[in-house]
Amino acid sequence: MLVKTKFLLYTASIVALLTLTRCFYSDKQNEGEQLYTQYCANCHMDDGSGLRNLIPPLAGADYLENHRDDLACIIQHGQTGNIVVNGKNYNQGMPGFEHLDAGQITNILNYVQTNFGNNNPRYSIQEVEKQLFKCRHLLEH
Amino acid sequence: MIINNFRLYLSAALLGLSAVAWQSCSSPAEQAGGLPYLGERQLVQREVNGQQVTDTVYHRIPDFAFINQDSQVVTSLTVQDKVYVTDFFFTTCPTICPKMKSQMLRIYEAFEDDPRVMLLSHTIDPKHDTVAVLRDYADRLQVNSDKWQFVTGEKDSIYSIALQYMVSAMEDEEEPGGFVHSGAFVLVDQNRHVRGIYDGTDPAQVDRLLRDIPTLLPKKKKKDAGKN
Numbered sequence: 493m494l495v496k497t498k499f500l501l502y503t504a505s506i507v508a509l510l511t512l513t514r515c516f517y518s519d520k521q522n523e524g525e526q527l528y529t530q531y532c533a534n535c536h537m538d539d540g541s542g543l544r545n546l547i548p549p550l551a552g553a554d555y556l557e558n559h560r561d562d563l564a565c566i567i568q569h570g571q572t573g574n575i576v577v578n579g580k581n582y583n584q585g586m587p588g589f590e591h592l593d594a595g596q597i598t599n600i601l602n603y604v605q606t607n608f609g610n611n612n613p614r615y616s617i618q619e620v621e622k623q624l625f626k627c628r629h630l631l632e633h
Numbered sequence: 634m635i636i637n638n639f640r641l642y643l644s645a646a647l648l649g650l651s652a653v654a655w656q657s658c659s660s661p662a663e664q665a666g667g668l669p670y671l672g673e674r675q676l677v678q679r680e681v682n683g684q685q686v687t688d689t690v691y692h693r694i695p696d697f698a699f700i701n702q703d704s705q706v707v708t709s710l711t712v713q714d715k716v717y718v719t720d721f722f723f724t725t726c727p728t729i730c731p732k733m734k735s736q737m738l739r740i741y742e743a744f745e746d747d748p749r750v751m752l753l754s755h756t757i758d759p760k761h762d763t764v765a766v767l768r769d770y771a772d773r774l775q776v777n778s779d780k781w782q783f784v785t786g787e788k789d790s791i792y793s794i795a796l797q798y799m800v801s802a803m804e805d806e807e808e809p810g811g812f813v814h815s816g817a818f819v820l821v822d823q824n825r826h827v828r829g830i831y832d833g834t835d836p837a838q839v840d841r842l843l844r845d846i847p848t849l850l851p852k853k854k855k856k857d858a859g860k861n
Contacts, residue, residue, distance in 0.1 A: 533732075534727070534728055534729055534730075534731055534732050535727070535731040537731075537732070537735060543731050543734060543735055543774070544738075544773055544774050544775055545772075545773035545774070545775065546731070546734075546770065546773040546774055547731055583769075584724075584725075584773075585725060586727075587727040587809065587810075
């Protein structure tokens with residue numbers, strides 16, 4: 493009987509711990525990954541590999557370093573025209589996501605900059621806000 | 634206590650067994666090596682030597698004519714005696730299309746050297762997706778037009794042939810990109826009968842499609858494939 497109670501106690505505490513850490517961990521820490529899956533992965537793929545010469549890769553892309561200061565605006569407002577990534581030309585338009593706020597864009601950027609084998613510096617919300625301020629005239633409303 | 638444990642194991646084992654049994658029985662068509670004929674079928678009566686015989690006429694894709702990325706005409710004759718996989722997309726699609734295309738590339742690569750298998754992608758945005766746009770799209774995917782045709786045509790003919798393939802495709806301003814369409818890959822046999830519909834954004838379903846295609850190909854090749 494005693495063993496059973498002890499077991500129950502352990503189980504309960506593990507469950508409680510898991511529930512608690514979810515509040516701090518899952519929802520916010522993974523927001524970048526969740527948003528990436530929702531808004532970016534359809535084209536750039538789950539592993540950031542892109543699609544042949546149609547959609548540029550994010551994995552190992554020099555563009556992420558060379559255009560670091562433009563990325564927040566590209567996510568918010570999209571992009572058209574030819575771009576060069578790792579020496580290759582790409583010309584598929586990217587849609588913008590105007591409803592994403594600076595915090596969400598920061599999380600997406602940090603996910604992209606530190607995954608798929610990328611190891612680039614992270615962004616702060618302040619840095620992203622500063623970038624978005626430069627392209628605020630593009631906002632439709 | 635020991636007996637109790639044994640009972641527990643036994644019931645777990647039984648559960649596992651029934652799950653396996655359920656799985657293996659749930660797709661009888663696949664087991665028999667024959668894929669189903671999808672779509673409406675008609676029973677047609679005819680007389681043979683004074684006796685009434687009932688024939689089942691399966692749903693068949695009607696004749697069609699579209700223009701491909703090389704500005705060449707693609708008709709039902711182009712796919713005659715071929716097994717083909719078809720889908721509906723548009724080049725500026727911001728949602729599921731690139732994923733579909735990355736999965737379609739798997740089929741392309743698997744059957745690249747087998748002339749009995751073809752891929753046929755219809756644009757549902759013919760206004761934007763001209764021959765030149767499709768040409769550029771196919772070039773960037775680095776695929777060969779003999780194997781993978783990207784076709785455009787009259788909007789109405791594209792939307793009505795989509796219905797024949799049992800795929801939804803229509804304009805909708807509310808949707809991102811302006812169109813709503815399914816991510817389905819439709820498997821069609823040599824007689825233009827629809828033999829399977831798969832979710833082209835789901836790698837597991839495309840795995841199944843890759844296994845289903847050889848079952849429609851003539852026996853001889855199938856044996857060879859089995860040896861490899």
